[in-house]
Amino acid sequence: MSNTSGKVSSVLVPASFSRDMLSLDDRKSTVGFPKGAGAMVGEGVLLTLGDDEGSSRSEVGLPNALRSLFDSVFLFFLSIGPDGSSSSESERRGPRSKEGDPEVTASTSSTFVQASHGLSERLETKVSSNELAPMSGKIHNNFNGWGVTIYDALDTMWIMGLTEYFEEAVKVIGEASYTTKPKQYVPFFETIIRHLGGLLSAYALSKDPILLQQADRMGEMLLPAFNSESGLPAYAISTRTNATRGGWTGNTLWAEALSNQLEYKYLAHITGKPEYFEKAERCMQLMYEANVTDGIFPTQWNTKTGAPSNNKFSVGAFADSAHEYLLKQWLMTSRSETKIKDLYLNASKSIIEHLLYITPNREMLYVTDADMLKPSPPKPNASPESPRTTTQGATSTPSSIPSGTFEHLSCFLPGLLALGVQTLDLPESEKEIHSWAAEGLAYSCWLTYADMKTGLGPDVMSMKMYPKNEDGLWLPRVEKWKQQGRSGRPPGLREPGAASEKAGRDYTIYNRSYLLRPEALESFYIMWRTTGNPVWRERGWTIFQAIEKYAKTEIGYASIVDVDKSSTKAPVKDEMPSYFLAETLKYLYLLFTDEEIIPLDRTKGIRWIHVPFETFLEHKPPVPTLQPQQGQSPKINSFLRFPEDEYVLSMSLRDPTDRREMPANTNVYVTANCIRGVKKVTPSDWRSYMISCNPDIIFSLSDIPFTTPPYSQKRLTKSIERSALWLAHMLHSGPDSTSTPSNVFVQMVGGASAPARTTFAESLVEVLHGKEADAIQPRKCLDEGVAGYVFDMVPLRLAIEGVQGLSPNHSTIVSLIQASLLVLPPNKPRLVTSARGPHEMLLLIREVGIDLFDTYWAQRAANIGVALDFSxxxxxxxxxxxxxxxxxxxxxxxxxxxxxxxxxxxxxxxxxxxxxxxxxxxSPEIIRHSSMDEPDKHRDSxxxxxxxxxxxxxxxxxxxxxxxxxxxxxxxxxxxxxxxxxxxxxxxxxxxxxxxxxxxxxxxxxxxxxxxxxxxxxxxxxxxxxxxxxxxxxxxGKGRIARETERVKAESAVAANEVLKKEMEEKGAEGAVNVPLASNGEVMM
Known part of the structure; x- marks a missing residue:
């Protein structure tokens, strides 16, 4: 918010602040960083960056209500925000799960090491290593010869904390040129999702500049694939000649067209190159304009015209990832681009209506593909009461011919639907249907694993269907179940047991292979994270054990030929696809780790609002009437209309952005600026006000001089004594412990004197005795009641200038802040207010370990007309x-x-x-103030x-x-x-x-x-x-007429100058002469 809009300032934090951050584990210093630096990495909670799990922090904690979450989800290709913790006892970066068995994450990490071991041994001798043959030890030269596995698995290495593997892979990647042999073409789709997606995912996690450089290089080399007449990408491209060629279908597959937007839009964001965004967005524009019915996007599109070229509707091969990218693109745009959201909603609605079926015996819910028949036009005698049907049987909705095929590839769908339920604001009826569909489909995917003798799922099945296809449609059966009173569980969610005998399965196996695919485990992971039901973890663990039993080889993991063989060792293929390391093991690992390693959903933006209390001092009483809350004390959040579960709200007496001089404080009161002059506030008043307002964070009173420096030693001593005394008054335990304010931030005082600043810090940690100790029980020192430390840069700079007579240099500022922190514990947040821009912020983070900054500088830039533009x-x-x-x-x-x-x-x-x-x-509804108010029919907002x-x-x-x-x-x-x-x-x-x-x-x-x-x-x-x-x-200030007069004078002077120049040029003068102008625009002679 701009300062022009009131005295509410925002706080932005390098490590997003959350309500529960103050009650978490001890903060640890990062290797190579000052204590405190980056302790709040993780965008929402305070996470551990040090050795093992140490002592707990002091007994101060905010309500466990808020997690500041970033509004982007990249589960398929792009994962953002590992916690960054590093254990000296383990190679794993992620923290152990508090709810799961830590042996599970250790096992999955060990499996990754085992699976990648055979490949890593070859990195030194074969830069072009691709996919490992886990039986023979050979290398399959798939996907361009560009080392697909190390690219695809980069983010898994990072998440698991396998630093040695990650760094070795980055070295290999840094030497790659991405050239092709003569007449060689690289498949655009596979290269985008495996190579470019792998680079960008790893860069988002690690910020390694080599990955960004190589992603930019690869993205630019692949860009000519979009140079078709329609803008749809070609099947393959030569990075040597930029020539393209089509695939065997002669068309662009829907997955090819819509599975590059996350990569290219993110690449545009981090490189600042708009051509990446524009090429990917052109494909989206074709979807917006496409002549399709109700989100039924066919699997093939004409590369020249950009129009659909078949009528097959599917979520399996040719289409699967496109459906995922729709929802995740919308999330990547901070939920702002509603066109993309509407594409997803329309497509998912049609999937549920046309592609979800149940089997006749076990009632297994499955998703298939279908040939969609175009709707017949209404006949002239159509019934007006029923516009979707006619008296002649014609319909305006499409009908379908389902194939009955159920692919393992389609098992991503339950996870996608569950993610949509969590992130979209769906009507309750739709949320219910999407949730049921997600649960039923996920269970059917699990059942195909549980039915098999190996415990591993087949790749393709042919499902048993009703004699009449429409009798097996899931949605009509659900509607009928609702009409009959909702007895029992909905159809498709009744969870039949496993069937080892083929006759009782309701399907036959079409492709008996298990290709180490990730889709089912991806959905189990999302189902666990969105529902909290531990059964999804249990099923994931069962699958992991089956993988270990049947797929493991001496140097890797092999695909299974027949998942329903009764032998103790199923036959295997000499193949280990790159996605096994990139996705299958990643989802298994995340299924059993702390959810904050990769949060599903993060909300970007301001989450900490600071309000100066002097805004309220003009009123009587100063504390506004607050709305009572059930079972809790009222909070100032409700009065200010900031939801308690979304915002942390802090209060100080003075506005930290107000730099006017004020009368000196005394031992009895502190002065504050108000509209009608200066008000005096006693420490008792301040404590009472804060208990009544009940903000999440309270800034203690401090005696920071607001008069012209320099300050005498006597004045500094008074400042230290008063600030400590006022803090003790705030922490006074009183007769009722519930009335003692918590989460108090103390402003560090001491001016430009390093000894004085250290003295104040020592007064905080000094153990108190006698009456002073009794007043703050059960605390032994003031610092035990302190949640964080505040450094206000403006009075600090003024104090330095007053002493030195010069503008303060950075080293002086750093030394004074360090003097304050010298004796203080390193495990509490450090806030700097009024920093002078990103350069100073970076240095303070690096040299002092500052955690939090306010938005003073950004707001000041707005006030003077500056649009910030840096990253x-x-x-x-x-x-x-x-x-x-x-x-x-x-x-x-x-x-x-x-x-x-x-x-x-x-x-x-x-x-x-x-x-x-x-x-x-x-708008959720149109508010009409009179009968004259009608919605604008010509504008769809x-x-x-x-x-x-x-x-x-x-x-x-x-x-x-x-x-x-x-x-x-x-x-x-x-x-x-x-x-x-x-x-x-x-x-x-x-x-x-x-x-x-x-x-x-x-x-x-x-x-x-x-x-x-x-x-x-x-x-x-x-x-x-x-x-x-x-x-x-x-x-x-001169008024309109005066301004207009000045403008006319200036224009006349410029015209006169041009005439003079022309005359002198005609006389042969060398060059034009700049004639000086006076401030009033007249020519100076």
Whole structure:
């Protein structure tokens, strides 16, 4: 929020803050980082980054209500946000599950090591290693000869903490050139999902720059595949000549068309190259415009025209991943692009209506494919009461001829439906149907495993069908069950037992192989995570044991030829597909680990709101009337309309962004600025106010001088004594322990004196005695009641300037903060307010271990007309860049690009803020104030993307003094900062100080700041913007007529200058002469 909108400031954090973070395990320092750095990596909870599980933190905890979750899900190809913990007793990066058996994760990790061992031995001698033949030890040269397995399995290595394997693989990848032999073509679809997806997934986890460079190179080399007449990708491409060729169908498969958007859109985001986004989005545009019925997208599309070329509807081969990418694309856009969501909803609705059947005996719910018959047109005598049917039997809905085939590939569907139920705001009736479909399908997938003698599922089955196909449709049977009173479980969810005899199975096996596929385990993992039902873990563990028993070889794991053989050792194939390491083992591992390693769902954005209490001091009584809560004390959240389960809300007395001088404090009261002047607040009043408001975090009163420095030693001593005394008063136990405030953040005082700052810190950890100890029982010292430490940079800089007479250099600031932290425990959050931009933030994280920052700098940029435009890690570009755009500058008058333009049209970044990516959303209901109010029939706001607000438009708003300009800029700038902090979290989770340091250097080299002189710490674009802002405000104060007069004078002066230049040129003068103008626009003679 911009400061123009009130005194509510936001806090953004490099490691997202959550309500339960203060009650979790001890914070550990990362190897190579200062204590505290990156302790909150994990986007939502405080996670351990050190050795083994140590002592618990102090008894201060926020309500266990919020997890700040990032709004993107990449379970299929892109996984974001490992916890980054590293155990000295284990190779595993992920924490042990609190609910599952830790031996399970150790077993799956060991299985990965075993399966990849035969391949890793060959990395040194065969850079082109592809897929391992687990029986013979040979290498199958599949998929281009580009080493598909190490690419596909990169994220699994990272998640399991197999650092040695990961680093060795990155070295091999860094040497790859991705060239092809003459006349060789690489399959576009397979290369995207295995190679490029593997690179981007691993980069999202590790932020290793080699992976980004190689992903950019590969993405660019594959891009010509989109150069068809329609924009649909070709089957294969030569990276040597850019020539393309079609597949055996002569068409583009639906999976080929729609299984590249996650990769290319994410690549566009991290490289700033819009061509990646545009090529992938063109395929989506064809889907939006396609002439299909109710989301029934056929499996083949004409590559030239972009139109459907068959009528087969499927979720199996040719189509499977496209369905996944629809939902996950929508999630990747922060749930903003409703067109994609609608494609998913329409497609899933048609799947449930046309492709879900049950078998006649066991009532197994399965999904098949079908040939869809086009609807017949209504006859002239159609019944108006029943528009979907006619009296002649014609129908306006398609009918289908199901094949009865049930593929293992289709077992991803229950997981996808469950994910949709969790992330989509579905009506209750639809949520119920989707949940039932997910559960029934997942059980049928499990049943195909349990029925087999090996305990492993066959690849393809032919399901027994009713004599009349329509009698087996699942949805009508569910509707009939509802009408009959909902007795028992719904059809398809009654869970028949395993059938070892073939006659009782309700299906015959068409392909008896088990190809180490991941789809069933992927769905079990998502079902476990979305329902919490441990039965999915148990089924996953049973499958894992069967894999160990039948598929394991001396150097890997082999595919099974016949899953229903009764012999103790089933026949195997000499094949281990890359997806076994990339997906099958990954989902098994995640099924038994702490869910926060890869959270299913994360909400991006502001989750900590800070409110200065001085806003309320003008009112009587100051504490507003709060709405009571059932079984709990009322909270200020309800009054401010911030949902308690979504936002952490903190309060301080003073506004940390207010820099005006105020009267000095006394031993009795603290002063605060209000609209009508200064108010005095006693420590008792402050404690009472905070108990009544009940915020999640309280900033204790502190005696930070707000008068002109320098400060005497006596004044510093008073500041220390008062601040400690006021903190003790806040922590006073009182007669009722429930009335003692918890989660108190203390502002560190001591001015520019390192000894004074250390003295204050010592007063916090000093064990108290006598009455002082009795007052804060059961605590033994003040610090036991402290949840975090606050460093306000503005008074600190003023104090340094007062002592030194110069602008404070960075080393001085760091030494003073370190003096405060010297004796304090390292396991509590450290918040810095009013930092001067990303350069200072990066250095404070690196050198002091700061965890949290406020949005003061981003809001200030919005107030002076600067649109931030940077990222961390920095993009791979040549030359220097500004941190943003001074939109007061006249060069933006006709710049119609979005604010995240990265300074040139060829490298535009992607910003998902409401200003750069505005998507209108439907109102839940139309409120009509009179009979004259009618909805606009010509405007559909449910799925129409609006164009982004351009720099030219913002430039116009700023020059016309529209407050909306600052609001739009604030939304944009906070989003940029949020992404900046996410990048920091990702690098710290890599647990490598050298990589983090290298990326900091590259950030300084990329963005225009003087690395040799950090004393100014003020971006140059700010200086230019403040100057322009001052000039515009000066004109604003002169009134409209005066401004118009100045404009006319300036234009006349420019015209006179041009005439003079022309005259002198005609007289033979060399070059044009710049005639100086006075400030009023007149020519100076």
């Amino acid at each position: 961390f890690p920095a993009p791979i570009v040549t030359g220097k860049r500004d941190l943003g755009h001074n939109l007061y500058d006249t060069k933006y008058t006709r710049d119609f690009t979005s604010m995240m333009g990265n300074h040139d049209k060829d490298s535009a970044g992607i910003c998902l803020c409401a200003a750069c990516s505005p998507y209108s959303t439907p 449910s799925d129409s993307p609006n164009p982004p607000y351009t720099k030219a438009f913002l430039h116009h708003l700023l020059h016309t003094h529209e407050m909306s300009a600052h609001s739009l800029l604030a939304m944009h700038n906070i989003t940029v900062m949020d992404a900046f902090f996410a990048g920091i979290r990702g690098l710290i989770s890599h647990n490598s100080a050298s990589i983090f340091e290298a990326e900091i250097r590259r950030f300084f080299e990329t963005y225009m700041e003087d690395t040799d002189d950090m004393s100014r710490m003020e971006p140059k674009v700010f200086e230019r913007a403040e100057k322009a802002w001052g000039e515009v405000e000066l004109l604003r």
